[in-house]
Amino acid sequence: MLLGKVVGTLVSTRKDPKLEGLKFLVLQRLNIEGQPIEGYVVAVDAVGAGVEEVVMYATGSSARQTILTDQRPCDAVIMGIVDTWEVNGRVVYQKG
Amino acid sequence: MLLGKVVGTLVSTRKDPKLEGLKFLVLQRLNIEGQPIEGYVVAVDAVGAGVEEVVMYATGSSARQTILTDQRPCDAVIMGIVDTWEVNGRVVYQKG
Amino acid sequence: MLLGKVVGTLVSTRKDPKLEGLKFLVLQRLNIEGQPIEGYVVAVDAVGAGVEEVVMYATGSSARQTILTDQRPCDAVIMGIVDTWEVNGRVVYQKG
Amino acid sequence: MLLGKVVGTLVSTRKDPKLEGLKFLVLQRLNIEGQPIEGYVVAVDAVGAGVEEVVMYATGSSARQTILTDQRPCDAVIMGIVDTWEVNGRVVYQKG
Amino acid sequence: MLLGKVVGTLVSTRKDPKLEGLKFLVLQRLNIEGQPIEGYVVAVDAVGAGVEEVVMYATGSSARQTILTDQRPCDAVIMGIVDTWEVNGRVVYQKG
Numbered sequence: 001m002l003l004g005k006v007v008g009t010l011v012s013t014r015k016d017p018k019l020e021g022l023k024f025l026v027l028q029r030l031n032i033e034g035q036p037i038e039g040y041v042v043a044v045d046a047v048g049a050g051v052e053e054v055v056m057y058a059t060g061s062s063a064r065q066t067i068l069t070d071q072r073p074c075d076a077v078i079m080g081i082v083d084t085w086e087v088n089g090r091v092v093y094q095k096g
Numbered sequence: 097m098l099l100g101k102v103v104g105t106l107v108s109t110r111k112d113p114k115l116e117g118l119k120f121l122v123l124q125r126l127n128i129e130g131q132p133i134e135g136y137v138v139a140v141d142a143v144g145a146g147v148e149e150v151v152m153y154a155t156g157s158s159a160r161q162t163i164l165t166d167q168r169p170c171d172a173v174i175m176g177i178v179d180t181w182e183v184n185g186r187v188v189y190q191k192g
Numbered sequence: 193m194l195l196g197k198v199v200g201t202l203v204s205t206r207k208d209p210k211l212e213g214l215k216f217l218v219l220q221r222l223n224i225e226g227q228p229i230e231g232y233v234v235a236v237d238a239v240g241a242g243v244e245e246v247v248m249y250a251t252g253s254s255a256r257q258t259i260l261t262d263q264r265p266c267d268a269v270i271m272g273i274v275d276t277w278e279v280n281g282r283v284v285y286q287k288g
Numbered sequence: 289m290l291l292g293k294v295v296g297t298l299v300s301t302r303k304d305p306k307l308e309g310l311k312f313l314v315l316q317r318l319n320i321e322g323q324p325i326e327g328y329v330v331a332v333d334a335v336g337a338g339v340e341e342v343v344m345y346a347t348g349s350s351a352r353q354t355i356l357t358d359q360r361p362c363d364a365v366i367m368g369i370v371d372t373w374e375v376n377g378r379v380v381y382q383k384g
Numbered sequence: 385m386l387l388g389k390v391v392g393t394l395v396s397t398r399k400d401p402k403l404e405g406l407k408f409l410v411l412q413r414l415n416i417e418g419q420p421i422e423g424y425v426v427a428v429d430a431v432g433a434g435v436e437e438v439v440m441y442a443t444g445s446s447a448r449q450t451i452l453t454d455q456r457p458c459d460a461v462i463m464g465i466v467d468t469w470e471v472n473g474r475v476v477y478q479k480g
Contacts, residue, residue: 001330008183015176032328040128062363075158080303087296104279111272136224171254200471207464232416267446320424350459368399375392
């Protein structure tokens, strides 16, 4: 999994019928220190994440293993909201 | 999913039989700000997208989860036409 | 899918039994303008492509969706010979 | 598989129900010489790895093939703790 | 598939039970000209490859399609030892 920050939302009216009802969020990628880096992904939200939250996302076929995304043409899913992570014994990020 | 702009079409007469009837579009990749960046993909169109439209596409096995692409040797599919997306509260793109 | 030019062939006698009878071609990657770029892939030929031809290839699990490659340890397949593609209304490539 | 060093842990309370009970570790990627390089991954621990240990991890659908991760939305798993590896006849890494 | 040279071995005693009995080899990636390039992979050996040999490897779910790797948490497999490959009519590599 990789880490991202929810920075926005995306609306698509004309889409594959299997995608009806899913919420698409725009994630800015974060590095191991929690800093934004080049790269983004549009992910389906499976956990009720909000803008500004830091999340874990899974890609590829693993993105279809939540109940919400099962058998849907979705290749990225937010599967956890991050509370905290540590690197080398130091707290890099803690949810406010 | 990633975002792309439909910039062209591709024709292939001699192809795997499972690909008969599919429409191939050439997508220029877009960054989070909606600007074109290095990189492209040839994707199957599952939503009736047209040239100049901004779309979401899925890759890998997820690209075979639309009814149109089920069990076909296709690793990229356009699964939504984008109406709008926002980043940090600002509208980055809005369909004309 | 991405685009490549068939630039060579590869022979492997000692290989997984499931790969018997498959033809391996070496593809040089092409950019959206049809120019060769860094990167290559060895792909199974599912369409009878020849050296110098421009082709579309699929990777990952989608590479196993042709009849030829079903359930084989193959992660790249040529699934179409390209006749022509256009970008921004201009013909970038046309088969000779 | 790629090689990484366990440098930290990650806690996520609000997550997809299928992820309950899994332990998430933060891995710093290593190059072939065992030196840290740009890039990280958050992986599920299937082998009881500890901080500072050097591990092998698998990504994509293969990350769901351990008993622990079967059918879960997980795209990276630690599937082995490395004892030693050699390159060109030289021991690059040996567990302390 | 991509090409690599077997440059070493890796030993992991504590690993997922499904990996028992598999041999892990360290591959240095090769470019289309057969020169070593940045990047490596640890792959399961399905064909009895030896150090110094040039091999083809498959990644992702395709790496689980050999009899040896079926349903195992393995995302890279050596599925062929290369005898020879040609680029633009020139023999780039020939097994010694």
